Amino acid sequence: MAQAAYDEETEARTEGKKLDWRKRMSDHIAYALMVYTALQIFVTVDAMQSPGTSIAPYIALAILVALVIPACKTYESCWMKMSDEQAADPSYEPRYRKSVIGLWVVAIGLPFLLAGLFKALYALN
Numbered sequence: 001m002a003q004a005a006y007d008e009e010t011e012a013r014t015e016g017k018k019l020d021w022r023k024r025m026s027d028h029i030a031y032a033l034m035v036y037t038a039l040q041i042f043v044t045v046d047a048m049q050s051p052g053t054s055i056a057p058y059i060a061l062a063i064l065v066a067l068v069i070p071a072c073k074t075y076e077s078c079w080m081k082m083s084d085e086q087a088a089d090p091s092y093e094p095r096y097r098k099s100v101i102g103l104w105v106v107a108i109g110l111p112f113l114l115a116g117l118f119k120a121l122y123a124l125n
Contacts, residue, residue: 021096022087025079028100029072032107037065039111044118064114075103 044061079099086092 018088019090020087021089021092022079022082025096025099026076028103029076032103033068033072036068036107036111039108040065040068040114043111043115046115068110075099 040061044064045058082092
């Protein structure tokens, strides 16, 4: 994933497109939010299905998805505060790559972590 992002940045520079870390981070956040939501729904709902389940876990699931949106907005705002000069500065690449990797680790890992938590809670009952 990180190598693909790096290749995309290199290609953008060689094709004469203006580099904009803000736009690229915004795109990653949008895609990561969609992936997180889909995984959260399919993985966690599967983990929550057991005999005698109430509606409470589903409400908790909706709250967890809703809480991620402001968190992503906050994460994105750090990048949106950049000036046009900073957004086009190639020296921000290491910071960008680190942020993208962290974003995707959370977007993919959190639903599985929560599913494991739900399974562990159901195993205790």
